[in-house]
Amino acid sequence: MTVEVHSLGCRLNISESETLRGLLRGVSETDGDLVVVNSCAVTAEAVRQTRQAIRRARKERPDARLIVTGCAAEVERAMLAAMPEVDGLVPNTAKLDPRAWNVAPAPAPVAGPLRRHAYTRGFVQVQNGCDHACTFCVIPQGRGPSRSRSISEVLHDVAVHRDAGVNEIVLTGVDLTSWGSDLDGASGPAPVRLGALCEAILARFPTLPRLRLSSIDGAEVDEALFELLAGEARVMPHVHLSLQHGHDLILKRMKRRHSRADAVSLVSALRARRPEIAIGADLIAGFPTEDEEAHAANLSIVEELQVVHGHVFPYSQRPGTPAARMPQVDAATIKARAADLRAKIAKIRANWLAGLVGKPLSVLAERGAKGHAENFAPVGLPADVQPGTLIRVTPARVVEGILES
Incomplete structure (x- = not known):
């Protein structure tokens, strides 16, 4: 009996897929071979790739049970269930529950690196779900409300990775910087914040060389987290912002909680303390109502922030979202504007890389x-x-x- 897990989408899915591989070791030999597709639904293209991965997996493993989980299993449940290649769906919120797979519960929380050196980094999930309502996003439909893991659970997973020889820990979550909003602090009911979790990891593992954060919401960066990003050598000088756009009216229509000035202020403050910090950003091209002025603002914020790690997403209409009911930008314009953003980022990135030549x-x-x-x-x-x-x-x-x- 063999188990394969195919992961699409975000770093959180990568972390969960590693946990799934360990969990599914308990599947009975009599159940036969199993293939799991851990899907993504963030864009229409991600759903297309999920369907493609399902068809490819069925072609390669015609006799295996093929189960789909992940965000697309929630958002596109009926469509995936109708695919003849699919034998069943496991809800995204249940995919790490042993009962969903008919296996015995693990005696302790199952961490990622169950296959030694499966990845050179240790992806540690600290949070899941999202309480925000960005008008373009279906992820809350696929992940549910924000739920934080306890500090002890996170430290356990970091310890497992360190025992496996991992030198870099990457903290992941759907809305990473909201970690702790549903937990009480040590001194009372006030919530703890992500900075406190990072401090706990660094204190517990003084020989950990690298702690990296996946995508963060600049509006949620607390004072302790800022201080670590600005001045702690073991926290990597790499901030990837869930920026989405550079025009204030578009940000408002997206229902984001930051302005352009907020993003510029955060990056300027970090660079003033840590000039070598590298900035990444998620950006959406062609959001509904985006005109040429708004597109120009999107391009200019890439220049102003000196974005060197860019993830550009052509706007994708997602079912049931408010943005899907707004006046849409035509597909050709969306494609061209996404290409403009990628070209701008590529130019800035090329100059940045050239500037690193000769530096240890x-x-x-x-x-x-x-x-x-x-x-x-x-x-x-x-x-x-x-x-x-x-x-x-x-x-x-x-x-x-x-x-x-």
Whole structure:
């Protein structure tokens, strides 16, 4: 009996897929081979890729049971259930519950690195779900309300990763910076914040070289978290903002909680304390009602923030969202504006990489003779470097977007 888990979408799905692999070790041998597709529904393209992954998995494993879970299993339940390749669906909120798979509960929380060195980083889920109502987003439909894991649970998972030799921990969540909003603080009912969790991890694991955050909401950065991002060497100088747009009216129509000025102020304050910090951002092109002025503001915020790690999403109408009922931008314009954003980011990124030539970098080695520096710049490495180790590199040039020594 074999178990395969195919993960699509975000880093949180990667973390959950690793946990699933360990959980499904308890599936009975008599149940036969099992294939799980851990799906994504953030865009229409993500749903298309989910359907493609299902068809490919069925073609490769015609005799296995094929189960779909993840966000698309919630948002597109009827459509996926009707696919002839699919044998069943497991609700996204139940996918880490042993009862959903008919296996015995684990004696302790199941952490990610159950296959040693499955990934060179340890992805640790600290939070799930979202309490916000961004007008373009279906993720609350797929993930439910925000739910924080306790500090003790998170520390347990970090310990498992460290015992497996992992040198970088990445904290993940649907709305990562909302962690603690549903938990009481040590001194009373006031909620704890993400900065306190990061401080607890760093204190418990003083030899942990790297702590990295996945995408964060700048509106939720608390004072302790800011201080760690600005001044703690073991917290990576890499901030990926859930920015979404650079025009205030579009941000308001998205129902985001920050303004353009808020984002600029946060990045300026971080750079004043830590000039080497690398900024990433999620950006949506062609949001409903976006005109040329708004698109220009989107392009200009990329320049103003010097975004070097950009995730550009062409706006995708999602079922049941308020944005789907707003006046839409035509598909050709959306595609062209997404290309404009990617080109702008690529130019800024190329200049940034060129500026790193000749500067010593600490690089976490990965498979395929490559790795990433603390600022998440990609670096080529000798083939004999063991994945998961930290190596000092002084790049001499940039070759096809990768720093080479």
